[in-house]
Structures are given as C-alpha cells and as structure tokens.
C-alpha cells in the first residue's frame with residue numbers, strides 16, 4: 001500500500017510530467033498503484049495520488065461495495081493519455097475520490113470520449129469509451145492536469 005495524497009496537498013494541483021522511460025521501475029509503480037487502489041476498493045487511481053507527478057493512471061472497474069453496479073473490466077494502465085474527441089452529450093453521475101475520503105459528488109462528464117494512450121510497453125492504443133468507464137477515464141485524466149472532482153462538482 002502506497003500512501004495516498006489527500007485533497008489540499010500540492011502534488012494534486014500539479015500538471016503531471018509525461019512518462020518517457022518504460023522500465024521495470026514503471027512496471028513496479030503500476031503494480032503498487034493497483035494494489036493500493038484494490039485495498040481501498042477503488043475503480044481507478046492516478047500517479048499523483050501516490051505522490052508521483054507522472055502522466056500515468058489505472059482504470060479497473062469492478063463491482064465492489066463502493067460501486068456495486070460498476071461494469072467489469074480488466075485493469076488497464078493508461079500512460080500519456082489524450083482525449084481526441086468528446087460527445088456533446090453530458091451525463092450526471094456520482095463520483096468518489098480516494099484523495100477526498102468519505103465524500104461523494106455529482107459530476108457532469110461526457111457520455112463518450114475517443115482516447116489515445118500508451119500501455120506499459122509503450123504501445124499506443126486508441127479507442128472510444130463510454131458510460132462509467134469514460135467517467136473513470138475523465139476523472140483520472142483530470143488528476144494529471146491538477147484537477148480533482150471538487151473543482152468539477154455540480
């Protein structure tokens with residue numbers, strides 16, 4: 001378990017640096033982030049939340065006590081992400097943040113987004129995401145820009 005930064009810590013307000021070295025240390029960080037997220041019953045976690053200001057996050061939606069209706073998806077490591085297109089349509093939904101414990105906020109997100117990112121081996125991936133998975137991506141992407149759901153809450 002890595003220590004998780006809480007709202008107000010400077011690292012959560014920084015714009016994260018691009019990842020340029022895809023080595024075993026990066027793999028180890030991703031592994032530790034995944035375990036930290038799972039211990040906290042999370043469905044996503046961004047590197048700045050574990051005090052590493054890097055453009056890296058993990059999405060791992062799974063039904064759990066905090067999100068019983070979350071869809072099942074294999075954990076996905078997302079590096080140097082870009083949002084290429086976003087639907088006009090926005091959807092309101094409830095979000096939590098591991099850096100803002102015990103709080104839930106209603107947040108508007110794009111229903112669908114086209115994204116491009118690198119995986120742990122540095123391969124580029126490009127795909128459309130929608131619904132709850134698109135919501136997690138937008139939440140984590142915000143963290144890499146120094147934005148939390150407090151700034152997004154309706």
Ligand SMILES: O=C(NO)N[C@@H](Cc1ccccc1)C(=O)O
Pocket residue numbers: 041042043044045046049066094095096097098099135136139140143
């Ligand atoms: O704090 C984080 N990630 O940064 N974790 C959130 C991720 C999240 C995003 C969008 C909707 C619901 C939940 C969590 O509660 O697992």
Ligand SMILES: [Zn+2]
Pocket residue numbers: 096097098099139143
């Ligand atoms: Zn968060």
